[in-house]
Amino acid sequence: MCAVIRRVVIPLILAYALASGCSGSSSGSSSASAVSSKETVRTAQTLPAQGTVKLPDGRVYTVAAPGQVLRLDDVTLHINGLTWSPSANATDVPPGARYVATADVTIGNTTADSQTVGATQIWLLAGSSTFVANPGGVIGKQVPAGTTRDGKVSFYLPRKQVGGLLLYRFADTDAIAKATHVGVARYRKG
Numbered sequence: 177m178c179a180v181i182r183r184v185v186i187p188l189i190l191a192y193a194l195a196s197g198c199s200g201s202s203s204g205s206s207s208a209s210a211v212s213s214k215e216t217v218r219t220a221q222t223l224p225a226q227g228t229v230k231l232p233d234g235r236v237y238t239v240a241a242p243g244q245v246l247r248l249d250d251v252t253l254h255i256n257g258l259t260w261s262p263s264a265n266a267t268d269v270p271p272g273a274r275y276v277a278t279a280d281v282t283i284g285n286t287t288a289d290s291q292t293v294g295a296t297q298i299w300l301l302a303g304s305s306t307f308v309a310n311p312g313g314v315i316g317k318q319v320p321a322g323t324t325r326d327g328k329v330s331f332y333l334p335r336k337q338v339g340g341l342l343l344y345r346f347a348d349t350d351a352i353a354k355a356t357h358v359g360v361a362r363y364r365k366g
Contacts, residue, residue: 294349
């Protein structure tokens with residue numbers, strides 16, 4: 177009888193121990209960090225408040241809470257502040273854009289080469305809607321190897337929205353549709 181119980185219980189204990197060790201729980205660290213390709217990432221349906229998950233679109237998302245530094249393998253991003261202002265009645269303003277969200281950011285280059293912040297590298301993400309950055313500010317600027325650069329990035333929006341800045345790696349800026357790991361630095365609506 178004992179041999180039968182051992183044959184059933186021991187595999188269950190091993191399965192439980194393996195499942196517990198691979199649960200992918202997040203730590204309470206002060207910044208979201210890059211995930212190596214060898215780490216197990218939990219699957220989710222929506223973005224968490226912070227941490228790293230794989231969504232149904234097949235991408236891995238690393239999310240930094242408001243005020244924290246977002247870290248991907250070749251780039252970092254910190255939102256130092258975000259302001260909202262009414263959009264101007266200019267001809268270059270998209271239809272329906274009532275506000276301009278301007279983020280004061282610090283972007284870091286963790287590579288060994290100088291990098292340029294791409295026109296489609298930083299987006300504003302609000303729910304399932306994305307908004308491309310306006311030209312100017314930190315967009316198109318060089319970030320020397322191993323350093324950071326402070327600047328602004330702005331977006332036209334129809335209304336003030338809670339969300340985050342969607343960040344692509346420097347390595348993915350020429351082909352963002354093929355990116356497999358992206359980041360989201362959350363902001364406070366303000």
